[in-house]
Amino acid sequence: MEKLMIAGGRPLRGTVQISGAKNSAIALIPAAILSETAVTLDNLPALSDVAIYTELLEELGSTVEWSGDRMSIDVSGLRSKPMPNGNVKKLRASYYLMGALLGRFGEATIGMPGGCNFEPRPIDQHIKGFEALGAQVTNENGALHIKAKELRGAKIYLDVVSVGATINIMLAASRAKGVTIIENAAKEPEIIDVATLLNSMGARIKGAGTETIRIEGMDALHGCRHSIIPDRIQAGTYMIAAAATRGDVVVDNVIPKHLEAVTAKLQEMGVHIYEMDESIRVVGQPEYESVDVKALVYPGFATDLQSPMSSLLTQAKGVSILSDFVYSNRFKHVPELTRMGANIRLESRSAIIEGSKLSAAKVKATDLRAGASLVIAGLTVEEGVTEVTGVEYIDRGYDNLVTNLSNLGAEVWREND
Numbered sequence: 001m002e003k004l005m006i007a008g009g010r011p012l013r014g015t016v017q018i019s020g021a022k023n024s025a026i027a028l029i030p031a032a033i034l035s036e037t038a039v040t041l042d043n044l045p046a047l048s049d050v051a052i053y054t055e056l057l058e059e060l061g062s063t064v065e066w067s068g069d070r071m072s073i074d075v076s077g078l079r080s081k082p083m084p085n086g087n088v089k090k091l092r093a094s095y096y097l098m099g100a101l102l103g104r105f106g107e108a109t110i111g112m113p114g115g116c117n118f119e120p121r122p123i124d125q126h127i128k129g130f131e132a133l134g135a136q137v138t139n140e141n142g143a144l145h146i147k148a149k150e151l152r153g154a155k156i157y158l159d160v161v162s163v164g165a166t167i168n169i170m171l172a173a174s175r176a177k178g179v180t181i182i183e184n185a186a187k188e189p190e191i192i193d194v195a196t197l198l199n200s201m202g203a204r205i206k207g208a209g210t211e212t213i214r215i216e217g218m219d220a221l222h223g224c225r226h227s228i229i230p231d232r233i234q235a236g237t238y239m240i241a242a243a244a245t246r247g248d249v250v251v252d253n254v255i256p257k258h259l260e261a262v263t264a265k266l267q268e269m270g271v272h273i274y275e276m277d278e279s280i281r282v283v284g285q286p287e288y289e290s291v292d293v294k295a296l297v298y299p300g301f302a303t304d305l306q307s308p309m310s311s312l313l314t315q316a317k318g319v320s321i322l323s324d325f326v327y328s329n330r331f332k333h334v335p336e337l338t339r340m341g342a343n344i345r346l347e348s349r350s351a352i353i354e355g356s357k358l359s360a361a362k363v364k365a366t367d368l369r370a371g372a373s374l375v376i377a378g379l380t381v382e383e384g385v386t387e388v389t390g391v392e393y394i395d396r397g398y399d400n401l402v403t404n405l406s407n408l409g410a411e412v413w414r415e416n417d
């Protein structure tokens, strides 16, 4: 196991290039299962989740070829094979194998997903969707067995707005007979990205990005080439890190519209932001105002940026209240930030953060964004070296983190723990 070492106190300066979005990539790769011919994906991020998904597709009999950040998936040898354990337990998005294999083969046996378990993350809405499409779902020793004689389109109202359930239902429904309508669908940009790929594969999906999605099922889908959207969560993390270190950073290769909630919140704190067509320049300031932040479903402030934002709010004057309305207990980073001198109290689904100077400490990342939050905190510390263990979580979502931060002038390196 490795740990990240951070000698902070240096303002980040320069340009950082943002890679493709993790949460798109790990839905688009399994979406290829629905195709009869090869699918090529461009702009893939070099993340451990992507590497694990590559292995999962190979275990199912596909051949994957890489060229730089391009992946070609030959699905001719693909079959539906039970996957109760192993790689499926290593990431959250293995649940997309359920919808994709169900759509293509009418059957899937997949172990319950892993990923960042900062609190219980049920998948009842995915199951409700599969059942509405005509599948029978049974739990076999911790793995879900999902089987349908024939998938039929249906009207599905999601009880909670769920990114995963929306995409999983879209995947299965794109090969069902007839029309499926998802109501109360999630609107995240990654959902539009998946619908765009599926439509390029010959599906007929309308309304992705709104709360009502209409999917006309097709007998067969075909291969295509698709470029993945930029990772708005990585981009937001670098924006927050630039502000926290009072730096001056151009975050390049982004879709500024996807970052409006974080841009607005940083501006409210007093950070100077300049938006260009495909980049955002963040200029930090000596002092920040405290603000209240509510993590919500898109287009609200992303829950995945809530923990990184906590670290920035320790740098503001006065008391900020940061509440998470998606995951009420996503605060595993807070005890670690407290170890670094942060003044944070937890109340219900909120962190009450009073501005304070942080100091170097040995801290532990227990999930991906908690890790990002600790890295940002470490970057603000003026003396000493902060040690962050649990780097394997950070590697799930940030490619080339050490190189990117070093290019921006940070003193960051990896060591064996």
Ligand SMILES: CC(=O)N[C@H]1[C@@H](OP(=O)(O)OP(=O)(O)OC[C@H]2O[C@@H](n3ccc(=O)[nH]c3=O)[C@H](O)[C@@H]2O)O[C@H](CO)[C@@H](O)[C@@H]1O
Pocket (backbone or CB within 6 Å): 023, 026, 092, 093, 120, 121, 122, 123, 124, 125, 126, 127, 160, 161, 162, 163, 164, 165, 186, 303, 304, 326, 327
């Ligand atoms: C691989 C991926 O894309 N991960 C993202 C995805 O996770 P994921 O898709 O798993 O998250 P969801 O959007 O499904 O979860 C949103 C809320 O709905 C609840 N819920 C969800 C499904 C369900 O069947 N029942 C249920 O109660 C969850 O507990 C949570 O409170 O969206 C989250 C919310 O933006 C992000 O934090 C994750 O980075």
Ligand SMILES: C=C(OP(=O)(O)O)C(=O)O
Pocket (backbone or CB within 6 Å): 091, 092, 093, 114, 115, 116, 117, 304, 368, 369, 397
């Ligand atoms: C929670 C996250 O990922 P996952 O859903 O893949 O665990 C995340 O990206 O912050």
